[in-house]
Amino acid sequence: MKNTLRQILHARNFMIGFITIMIILFAVSIYPLFNQGSPLDMIGLGTFFKPGTYISMYDAVETAPTYTLRLDGAAAKRVEAKLPQADRESMKRWLVAYGIPDEAVNTDDLNDLLNLWNNTYDPDARPAGLTSAFRKSVARIDTVLAGLLESLDVRVYTEEPESGEMRETAQIKDNQYINVSEVVNTRQLWLGTDNFGRDAFKELLAATGVSLKIGLIAGVIATVLGLLLGLVSGFVGGIVDDIIMFFANLFTVIPGFVLLILISYSIGQEQRGATVVAAVIGCTSWVWTTRSVRAQTLSLRNRDHVNLSRLSGHSLPRILITDILPYIASYVVMALILQICSGILAEAQLSMLGLGPKTTETPTLGLMMFWGMTYAAHQNGAWWAYFPVILMIALVSFSLNLMNTGLDQVFNPQLRS
């Protein structure tokens, strides 16, 4: 027993999978302590805010003290952020038509481009081959540029509530900075927000927890059912075996997922909590555990130690628990891990069809993907709303499968390398 435990701890596959799952579980249980509030709070008004740090503009203006920093290229950056690539291409086209060699114009180096532009641009010039509409659009770009390069102070005015008078409260220079840590209200949205304006990272962690719970409940139900039926069917034999195997065969022939859809549909949206969905998944996936436990029990039933146990007058439950179960325990643990994994995947599949847990009360990985898909996150380029979810499902099922392979290598000597 001790030896087996040591072998398991030395199985690399198992340990990698186990540690990954533990890290995920740790994050799931720890994160809510740092980031209080329900993961389903709709904090953002609008859909799919980008990932990043959000700083309250209102508080940023009021934040004191301010610091003066002289940073090179700050103005250029400001311009860069406001000068789209299309405008730069238009500038280049004008310059080339004006007679500047093509190689000399570099749209990527903004400083260079601006210098060249300020030195050469002449609003009255009429380079050959340019329409008057294009010349006008270039003239507009030039006006914008002039405005951008001029560094005017930003003045903040406040409206007096009684008189309605405007009073200047702050004047912000272009080299004035504040420290982000001194701003009262900031929010780190690692994965932005989803379509409802929920914090996607927080929701992802909460959803992972719920999905693991669903997987665990479904896995335990399926394994316990399968184990019980398999043991009884294999050991007792006869008519009991025939009846159990009849139902097992019936469930094998009917595609499990279709059954799952039908049951979920007939339960109805109101009754479908996470636990109910987990139970439904568990009740439809016991078949394979039953079949394999039965096969193993059949081969153990005729072993001499079982016969001896019967001759010693032990009862049927005692023989099943002490003489059969320990011999197949390793197999059952492996089956349980796989059942947990397939439970998580089944929930995701059901939720994608809108038949998962009640949509407004619990976050699950499947539901996050469902809403991402419904609000066309993949077409809007909002990768943060669905890609991390896919990654998390893949990571969880990959680690569970790694654990299973690792255990298999320990318990099945033929696989040891």
Place this chain on the structure above:
Amino acid sequence: MLEQVLTNSIAQGGLCLSGKGVTKIFGMGARRTVAVDHVDFEFRKSEVISIVGESGSGKTTLVKMLLGLTSVTEGDIYFMGQKRDISSRKKKHDYWRGIQAIFQDPFSSYNIFHKIDAVLLDCINMRGGKGLPKKKKVEMMAEACSFVNLKYEELTNKYPFELSGGQMQRLMIARIFLLQPSILLADEPTSMIDACSRATILDMLLNLRKDIGMTIIFVTHDIGLAYYVSDTVYIMERGKIVEFGGADDVILRPKADYTQRLIQDVPKIHEPWDFTNRKARTAVFV
């Protein structure tokens, strides 16, 4: 002297186990297999009986039926002169107090997850010693171990796989010593044991028979062993008993062809191995 007593008791002894038309059929329809086919037998008290046959002749199935581990398809088994009744768990329990077994493979006879003490404690509990003080139980186990030349102090707290095959099989005999059944079914108890331990184990079984007047039923494919230990021999072929009688009668003056072939197949030390002759004989069988 003791031999004389035993011979007398055999002569006077009644039947302890007998069967009439005992049949076992596995499967149905096309997969129907008759493993044991209308077998009649009469085992007397304190006798040593051998059931000899090749692999697949139905010996082990017969043993399982005798032990009540598998159902009898047809026919009746009589235990101590009365029709056997093992319909309830209580009745089975009582039956197994009177009839016990030693199996062929000592390595698979133990639950590897339990310590050795558990096997012996089960026996004490089965004979109604559940309420005994722990000290008394330990004494009983130590006595049983010393009967089979094992030291209880060395075995306690050990797992079965820490013992050798011979030690395991001797411990099985210690189990029988504690249970003291009136009938012991020994299903090839020495076939997986090395030659040195074999004689020791047989001697221990025969000693046990002397001490508690137990009937021993040997099941074996080794007709030489059967001749060495038994009073009565039953020869089984394809689920049927083809010949039975006193060991001397059956083995020295065999009547059935099958018995003669079995006897010819025993390798003899004083004759050189005749390969050509054996080959010719195999050809005849085919």
